[in-house]
Amino acid sequence: MKSTIHQQVTNFYSALHPRHRFYVQGKLRWDDLSATLPQYLRCDERQSLGRLLDVGCGRGQYGVLAGLSRPLDQLVGVDFDAGKIAAAQRALTRAQISQPAMRSWKFSVEDATYLKASAFDTIFLFDVLHYLDEPQQLKLAQALVKILSPGGRLYFRDTGSGLGGRVNLLIEKLIRRLGIMKGHTLNFRTSDQLESLWAHVGLKCLTKVQGDKFSTLFLILEKSE
Numbered sequence: 001m002k003s004t005i006h007q008q009v010t011n012f013y014s015a016l017h018p019r020h021r022f023y024v025q026g027k028l029r030w031d032d033l034s035a036t037l038p039q040y041l042r043c044d045e046r047q048s049l050g051r052l053l054d055v056g057c058g059r060g061q062y063g064v065l066a067g068l069s070r071p072l073d074q075l076v077g078v079d080f081d082a083g084k085i086a087a088a089q090r091a092l093t094r095a096q097i098s099q100p101a102m103r104s105w106k107f108s109v110e111d112a113t114y115l116k117a118s119a120f121d122t123i124f125l126f127d128v129l130h131y132l133d134e135p136q137q138l139k140l141a142q143a144l145v146k147i148l149s150p151g152g153r154l155y156f157r158d159t160g161s162g163l164g165g166r167v168n169l170l171i172e173k174l175i176r177r178l179g180i181m182k183g184h185t186l187n188f189r190t191s192d193q194l195e196s197l198w199a200h201v202g203l204k205c206l207t208k209v210q211g212d213k214f215s216t217l218f219l220i221l222e223k224s225e
């Protein structure tokens with residue numbers, strides 16, 4: 001049975017083209033992160049998520065899930081795929097009519113490797129890092145730490161380079177051929193390399209969960225006060 005929060009996210013996208021609706025419904029049903037993220041956010045002892053940035057947000061369902069689970073001051077979802085952002089923004093514009101609190105939410109087309117300077121208290125980076133080459137991964141990690149406020153948290157997930165990573169590589173190559181995903185680079189790192197990257201840029205790991213399906217690594221990282 002669907003949770004109320006998942007039903008609310010489904011409703012948020014209900015007026016979109018079936019292509020987008022079915023994608024979001026599939027993520028909510030089959031991606032473990034959809035079930036675990038609200039639980040982790042409830043355990044985040046800060047009173048509010050503050051200003052939330054979802055980097056490489058796709059259609060934005062995890063920012064929406066967060067905004068419906070916890071108080072926040074602002075939600076900004078960015079992705080360089082204009083089609084996904086247009087869909088997310090269409091759903092948001094419709095929801096804003098009846099939900100004034102969502103007026104501080106927006107989705108915009110932006111390349112994560114050229115983020116505009118701003119300040120955020122919470123950042124999501126889910127399944128994006130492997131699309132960047134190694135120098136770009138470091139550059140993005142440094143840029144995110146710079147815009148994260150002291151005491152701010154970065155929620156991170158990516159696929160490691162184990163068996164799941166290799167399966168994912170084949171799936172990614174296929175979706176690139178079909179034109180579903182933009183870009184050319186695929187650079188899965190080991191879980192140790194991913195952890196080292198965040199330690200190197202100065203974030204402290206609060207929570208680490210190693211998934212066995214698709215070799216995923218989920219981290220909650222914090223910037224010191």
Ligand SMILES: C[S@@+](CC[C@H](N)C(=O)[O-])C[C@H]1O[C@@H](n2cnc3c(N)ncnc32)[C@H](O)[C@@H]1O
Pocket residue numbers: 027055056057058059061062078079080081084110111112113125126127128131182183
């Ligand atoms: C696998 S999807 C994940 C989407 C979303 N974070 C989620 O978990 O559902 C990866 C997303 O990253 C975006 N992306 C990849 N490289 C990017 C870049 N350099 N700048 C902005 N978005 C990027 C893609 O367009 C895609 O929407």
